[in-house]
Amino acid sequence: MTASPFSLAVELDGVGAHPGGSHGLDAHELLSPSRLAAGVRAAERAGFTAATFADSPLSSGIDAIQRASFAAPQTSALGLIPVAHSVYSEPFHVATQLATVDFASYGRAGWIVGVDADPRIAVEYGREAVGPEHATAVATDAVEVARRLWDSWEDDAVIRDATTWRYLDRAKVHYIDFEGASFSVKGPSIIPRPPQGQLPVFADASSGVVGDVALVTSSAEATVAAARESGAALVWLELEVALDHAGLPGAERVDRLDGVTPWAREGFGRYVGDAAGLVDLLTELAGQFDGVRMHPAVLAEDLEELGRAVLPELRRLGVHTPPVVGSTLRESIGLPASVNRYASKASA
């Protein structure tokens, strides 16, 4: 058991997790900024700790980092966690883009490390394809580069000393000199240290990449124990959700959508049923996990039920507390304040 708060996140990609939900919508309707804005506002109103934004270089969709950034000024407490690809992308760009979301959101950004070695992505970037076994190593390097870049400016590097006319204390800005098998990065970052210092890094436990938060798909004790032993501070469970809505039982809603396009099992747990049952399930999971990320079948419908009947009840029971305006994502999910590796060396 852990003393950290129990977090609830919601995945906001597209129209929801069920592929049948997008039937009949054209690309512009699917990608509409107003749909995105409505989704993040509903997630914040419902009291979710964070929203996540799926992405892949092989899928149609607006860049997830930009979706998170677009959401930033439209929300005030919700964590914003995009997927950013790490195997073939330039880690320098990814790190500065994520830091920018953290600034735009005043410390509410996170990163789900996209670890996909698909050769079609390599071809898009014009790079040599790497095998799955190397993908973990490249992605781990990309995370290390981001972490060093985020630390490369100490918090008080901008001094604005009008007596010596120095804007910057150059002793507090550091080259990172990263040398890896696939890339080397000199640094420092071109953006000062983000508000959180270190953005919380999320990684699928099966990817082999270790972040602050491991995302697991199974509640088997061995899976959870392995995720904790890997070094992740927190473990969150993935859960698909379809609730009773507007007089229709969840199971019937899923059946109807399955008639359009079947909802394949991707290894995630799935809850289909009424709100009370989900409250019971999440209450139980709160004893085992630090958080649950929900993948609603149809956002417009399930998000409404979650905000109406599930999160309020969990709040009443003391199982989950919505994030507070002004707190960082690290604080909301229960990570300690980050320590700057370079500052600690300098003051040692």
Next chain:
Amino acid sequence: MSADRPTRNQIQFGVFFQGVNFSTIWTEPESGSQTDFESFRRVAQTAERGLFSAFFLGEGLRLREHLGRLHDLDVAGRPDAQTQLAALAAVTSKIGLVATQNATYNDPFDLAHRLQSLDLLSGGRAAWNIVTTDNAWTGANFRRGGYLDHADRYTHAEQVVETVRAVWDSWDSDDRAHLVARDFGAFDVRGLGRLPRSAQEHPVLFQAGDSDEGRDFAARSAEVIFSAHGLFEPAKAFAEDIRRRTVAAGRPADDLKIFPGQQFVLAETDAEARDKAIWVREKQITPATALAFLENIWGTSLAAYDPDGPLPDIDPVVEVTGETRGAGFRAKKTKETADAWREQAAAENLSIREFVFKVGGRLEGGIIGSYQTVADLLARYADEHVVDGFNVSPYLIPTGLDDIVDRLVPELQERGVYPTEYRGDTLREHLGLRAPLTRRGADADPSRQTPSFDLV
């Protein structure tokens, strides 16, 4: 067009949110944060209130150095342009959002996708300001560091632009994606575009190169050129040159819009504006900045020299300046430059700081005067079609646009030389641009073109 269609030619404004050189004054009580989102929101919303066509962000992919160490005198550190503009898209509704992005150190498919993402998120308000670098110094932050010869940078940039546009155009009218494959020599890329076209078809292309090659590149490929020639006569000569090149590239003369970068110093009276301009100059070029300016050429510390004394009598320690010193100094022959500067300073009896005010300051390039004087001057620019607009560089963040929007814009509107409303919803509409170059005529639909590779 409405009945009250302007009979006078008009100019427009964009705003360049600076943040890497000494033009931004950071020492004053009203100097706000350069990274706080609030500073950006305030400038963008003020610009939109003033009907500005575009909000412009720069990009530098390596922190500037000076004499081998990080440069510490100027504003440094800024957000990623596209990510920041995505956030600003949520708090604005009309203004164009221009991201400077390097054609060398961004991957073409990734770059195309992110620009198109911004275009869709903003409802067709995105633009790409194309810059190109070839140096290994910047490349040290990237996989393909320093692989281009200087001479090849525009060839490569043009190929990247062509590829990016092909990705943007790769969805046909039925939203089917067509394969894009390009060979860059050192590497080749192949894939499918991931997004449909936006309300403005695809992002607008800005370009800022000033060399012959840069100007020809703009005349062939860009839709807006961001020049350094803001004063009347140089701007006029520049416009004539650009229009000639544009026509030579087979385009209508007005197909490439001209927006010089420009600092404005305004006040109630001309005399007050002149005083204010001196204040601005002294705040921009501090004694330390004046010495640093010379050190870019001398290549060694001049801390022993008095900024109020004559130029150093020692000779530069390097022969040619390198990459780290900024575009203005790149590859300058130092001895020649130092001799010429010393000669000029001696002839005009200028101290180090006075000399830098003269050659390094923005004062000579600035437009200074009362609101009425400047409005009259800008009306002349409009009447003689010397520019299509100015990309305003405020010297204070975030308040630097306030007097322009509150005082100058109404004067210009009274004279009929500035818009009184946005022409439409997209940047392309605000700027009065035609369809993108790749989407005119028979070649516009990729379904008419045979893919050169099988879909993977």
